[in-house]
Amino acid sequence: MNELRFVRLGFGADSVDYQEAWDEQRRVHAARFADEVPDTCLMLEHPPVYTAGRRTAPEERPLDGTPVVDVDRGGKITWHGPGQLVGYPIQKLPRPVDVVAHLRRLEEAMIAVCAEFGVVTSRVEGRAGVWVLGDPVEQRPKLGGLSLDFDPRVNDSEFDPRLNGPEYAPSNAGQRREDRKICAMGIRVAKGVTMHGFALNVNPDTSNFDKIIPCGIRDAGVTSLSYELGREVTIADVLPVAERHLRAVLENAALAPRTVEKATA
Numbered sequence: 001m002n003e004l005r006f007v008r009l010g011f012g013a014d015s016v017d018y019q020e021a022w023d024e025q026r027r028v029h030a031a032r033f034a035d036e037v038p039d040t041c042l043m044l045e046h047p048p049v050y051t052a053g054r055r056t057a058p059e060e061r062p063l064d065g066t067p068v069v070d071v072d073r074g075g076k077i078t079w080h081g082p083g084q085l086v087g088y089p090i091q092k093l094p095r096p097v098d099v100v101a102h103l104r105r106l107e108e109a110m111i112a113v114c115a116e117f118g119v120v121t122s123r124v125e126g127r128a129g130v131w132v133l134g135d136p137v138e139q140r141p142k143l144g145g146l147s148l149d150f151d152p153r154v155n156d157s158e159f160d161p162r163l164n165g166p167e168y169a170p171s172n173a174g175q176r177r178e179d180r181k182i183c184a185m186g187i188r189v190a191k192g193v194t195m196h197g198f199a200l201n202v203n204p205d206t207s208n209f210d211k212i213i214p215c216g217i218r219d220a221g222v223t224s225l226s227y228e229l230g231r232e233v234t235i236a237d238v239l240p241v242a243e244r245h246l247r248a249v250l251e252n253a254a255l256a257p258r259t260v261e262k263a264t265a
Contacts, residue, residue: 048081075186083204098258130183173221
């Protein structure tokens with residue numbers, strides 16, 4: 001068993017500025033690499049901020065010039081803010097590091113959290129994070145009076161939902177009964193130690209995602225526990241549940257190095 005400690009950095013009125021949390025991640029990361037601290041998960045809430053991972057394309061950023069913090073994690077652009085539970089697991093992994101396995105463990109924990117609150121979630125192949133799956137395409141409501149067979153997002157790589165009315169907004173994906181992300185993931189591994197992590201939408205104002213193309217995905221949207229349940233759920237409700245499931249998954253994981261196939265002559 002791998003000991004995991006939780007550090008609650010701040011929530012609500014005490015939410016933690018992104019740069020401050022990033023600096024703390026790096027401090028704990030260095031201490032974990034030196035075996036001065038055990039595996040540690042920082043739990044917190046951020047004031048409103050957009051952050052962009054290394055793969056973010058220029059056209060996915062806010063159209064109105066809203067500031068964006070560029071970070072060293074994987075993934076693309078997202079929003080953090082009130083009503084979103086953020087967790088940064090800083091964990092030492094065996095080398096060569098299996099990054100995908102670490103990501104899958106975080107997804108597993110968040111799927112269990114959502115299930116405990118009564119929200120069925122899943123993974124989507126090729127898309128990191130935890131998702132509420134939408135209806136089959138043929139059962140979804142029409143957009144703009146057109147059949148989904150003519151949905152411009154399907155075949156137009158330049159289609160921008162931010163310029164085409166609220167019916168295409170990421171925050172309205174639930175009304176469209178499309179796939180919608182409830183928990184975003186973005187991680188980095190340096191010197192065999194993980195950084196960054198997950199952002200679970202508990203009860204945020206999801207319209208903040210409408211300024212960007214969240215995670216670079218144009219044909220799906222975002223949601224929250226509160227929206228899916230039709231009732232208010234708070235960070236205080238979710239925090240102990242999230243810690244319990246993270247502990248169950250991360251402490252009991254059978255960590256193994258990534259399998260490297262040797263080249264044959």
